[in-house]
Amino acid sequence: MKQFLLKFWGHCVRLTARWPSIGSIAPFIPVIAAWWIVTELQTFPRVFLPGPAEVVRSFGSLVYMGILPAYLQDSIVRLAVGAFWGIALGIPLGILVGLSQRARTALWPLLLFFQAIGDIAWLPILVIWFGYGLTTITVVIVYTVIFPVVLNTVLGVRSIPITLHRAAQSLGASRIRMLWEVVLPGALPNIVTGLRNGLGYGWRALIATEIIVGTSGIGFLMFDARRSGSVVEILLGMIILGILWYIVDSWILAPIERATGQRWGLVTR
Amino acid sequence: MKNLTIRNLSKTYFDPYAGTNVTAVHDVSLNVGQGEFVCIVGPSGCGKTTILNMIAGFIPHTGGEILVGGRPVKGPGPDRGVVFQSFALFPWRTVLENVAFGPKMRGVRKAEREKIAHEYLALAKLTEAAGRYPAELSGGMQQRVGVVRALANEPDVLLMDEPFASVDAQTRMTLQEELTRIWQEKRPTVIFITHDVAEAVFLANRVIALSKGRVLEEIDVDLPRPRSWDSLNDDARFKELSGRVRQLVRSA
Ligand SMILES: Nc1ncnc2c1ncn2[C@@H]1O[C@H](COP(=O)(O)OP(=O)(O)OP(=O)(O)O)[C@@H](O)[C@H]1O
Ligand SMILES: [Mg+2]
Numbered sequence: 001m002k003q004f005l006l007k008f009w010g011h012c013v014r015l016t017a018r019w020p021s022i023g024s025i026a027p028f029i030p031v032i033a034a035w036w037i038v039t040e041l042q043t044f045p046r047v048f049l050p051g052p053a054e055v056v057r058s059f060g061s062l063v064y065m066g067i068l069p070a071y072l073q074d075s076i077v078r079l080a081v082g083a084f085w086g087i088a089l090g091i092p093l094g095i096l097v098g099l100s101q102r103a104r105t106a107l108w109p110l111l112l113f114f115q116a117i118g119d120i121a122w123l124p125i126l127v128i129w130f131g132y133g134l135t136t137i138t139v140v141i142v143y144t145v146i147f148p149v150v151l152n153t154v155l156g157v158r159s160i161p162i163t164l165h166r167a168a169q170s171l172g173a174s175r176i177r178m179l180w181e182v183v184l185p186g187a188l189p190n191i192v193t194g195l196r197n198g199l200g201y202g203w204r205a206l207i208a209t210e211i212i213v214g215t216s217g218i219g220f221l222m223f224d225a226r227r228s229g230s231v232v233e234i235l236l237g238m239i240i241l242g243i244l245w246y247i248v249d250s251w252i253l254a255p256i257e258r259a260t261g262q263r264w265g266l267v268t269r
Numbered sequence: 270m271k272n273l274t275i276r277n278l279s280k281t282y283f284d285p286y287a288g289t290n291v292t293a294v295h296d297v298s299l300n301v302g303q304g305e306f307v308c309i310v311g312p313s314g315c316g317k318t319t320i321l322n323m324i325a326g327f328i329p330h331t332g333g334e335i336l337v338g339g340r341p342v343k344g345p346g347p348d349r350g351v352v353f354q355s356f357a358l359f360p361w362r363t364v365l366e367n368v369a370f371g372p373k374m375r376g377v378r379k380a381e382r383e384k385i386a387h388e389y390l391a392l393a394k395l396t397e398a399a400g401r402y403p404a405e406l407s408g409g410m411q412q413r414v415g416v417v418r419a420l421a422n423e424p425d426v427l428l429m430d431e432p433f434a435s436v437d438a439q440t441r442m443t444l445q446e447e448l449t450r451i452w453q454e455k456r457p458t459v460i461f462i463t464h465d466v467a468e469a470v471f472l473a474n475r476v477i478a479l480s481k482g483r484v485l486e487e488i489d490v491d492l493p494r495p496r497s498w499d500s501l502n503d504d505a506r507f508k509e510l511s512g513r514v515r516q517l518v519r520s521a
Contacts, residue, residue, distance in 0.1 A: 161355070161357070163353050163355055163357035164357055164359065166325070166327050166345060166351065166353075166357070167351065167353060167357040167358075167359075168359075168370070168374075169344075169345035169346075170325060170345045170346070170347065170349060170350060170351040170419075170424075171347060171350070171370050171371040171374055171418070171419075171422055172346070172347030172371055172374035172375055172422065173370075173374050174374075177374065181359070181370075182359070185359070185361040186361075188361070260361070263402060264360040264361045264402055264403075264404060265360055265402065265403070265404020265405070266360055266361075266404075
């Protein structure tokens with residue numbers, strides 16, 4: 001299984017291979033430069049706005065102490081676990097609701113209702129139920145990831161032209177095989193969009209949750225830094241959030257998109 | 270390949286907006302022998318697609334019966350291959366995989382079904398395109414893939430709903446000639462729907478003129494085969510037959 005996944009991913013990346021290059025770093029150069037100039041001009045006191053060099057130094061020491069790698073790993077693992085369950089539950093649910101009129105009638109109002117109670121709105125009651133810990137964090141992330149995945153999967157399933165269903169049936173596909181041969185690939189571009197949204201929201205929800213109930217992770221790092229008044233570490237945390245998302249997007253999501261919807265001509269560039 | 274029998278077929282749609290019933294097909298009876306090429310012509314809205322969709326099993330009929338090889342039709346199945354006007358190729362499958370789809374559903378092993386697919390692709394001069402995705406093909410090529418995908422599954426009956434309506438006139442003529450050539454080679458039973466009279470006469474053994482959901486007349490086409498536009502364009506018999514069908518359709 002692991003080997004298969006690695007092979008598949010390698011395939012996606014190879015098909016499209018354009019790893020982030022100098023070109024994708026370039027836009028940040030003026031931003032960093034401006035930041036540096038502002039801090040050098042001492043417009044704001046250093047304690048409120050440290051410069052890039054100090055952030056880099058703090059990065060170095062936190063890595064050296066082992067805090068940053070550990071926290072980073074905690075956050076990433078939490079996101080991965082949450083994303084896994086969000087996907088594992090969200091895609092089948094989306095397919096069911098997308099295919100069956102009855103399931104749609106029964107579940108759609110519920111989906112809309114619970115979607116409205118956004119992720120962190122669940123925190124107070126989750127903390128009472130599960131306490132401050134991993135369970136609470138995981139539930140929040142799954143909850144956040146699942147809705148965009150479900151809603152986009154439904155959209156994707158429903159946008160498959162009826163002629164494709166008919167073509168497959170006339171070629172002898174059974175109902176079960178239709179799922180794999182038509183429904184899943186047909187909905188895939190939308191599923192990836194849902195995943196992108198879901199992971200984006202999930203990432204934010206994770207940080208928010210870590211700030212409120214965490215005992216480790218990037219969100220906790222930032223909140224802890226606030227307590228000790230270390231603006232450098234807060235900035236570092238913010239920068240790490242951005243970089244990490246950039247990596248997830250351009251090394252995982254974008255290659256999948258390029259190898260599927262774009263290759264098949266289902267999505268225009 | 271088996272024959273197709275349609276007896277007193279009717280279809281009444283319910284229009285939920287107007288709250289009324291619309292009868293699109295009235296009491297149509299038709300016998301198509303094994304290996305025959307039948308064209309159904311008629312003006313827009315006369316019920317051609319409705320008839321084809323009922324034969325394919327995509328929509329239920331409300332009266333009469335449809336028998337393929339003596340067995341009543343209950344829903345879509347691989348005994349009736351369909352070529353769609355909108356091609357309906359699987360965008361996530363290469364041309365080769367599209368054509369091999371039917372055999373794959375039948376459980377044919379990979380090497381074997383790819384051999385079958387290659388053979389049919391060669392028949393439609395598509396060998397070069399085997400590894401490409403449908404989105405990378407021209408409309409005419411996509412439709413050829415649609416035709417051979419249906420053929421490669423070796424259905425008893427091949428159903429085609431205005432398959433060449435959306436390609437340009439030159440390509441259409443080439444496709445028509447190719448279709449007659451492939452038909453002569455494989456001799457499937459074909460029901461071909463069109464509103465183009467010349468196309469119907471060019472392709473068919475028999476033309477069925479349809480009007481307002483009823484069969485007006487059946488006309489046998491006794492033109493020699495192989496047929497090509499070069500020889501038929503000025504053929505007196507072709508002109509005569511086309512003229513007759515055209516009159517029928519226009520009077521409809
Ligand atoms: N789903 C439907 N509900 C209600 N009425 C329908 C439906 N489908 C078709 N009809 C009606 O049935 C009649 C026949 O339609 P059909 O699509 O079979 O015509 P057609 O001969 O294929 O026309 P065209 O050449 O334009 O494709 C039309 O009057 C149409 O309005
Ligand atoms: Mg039609």
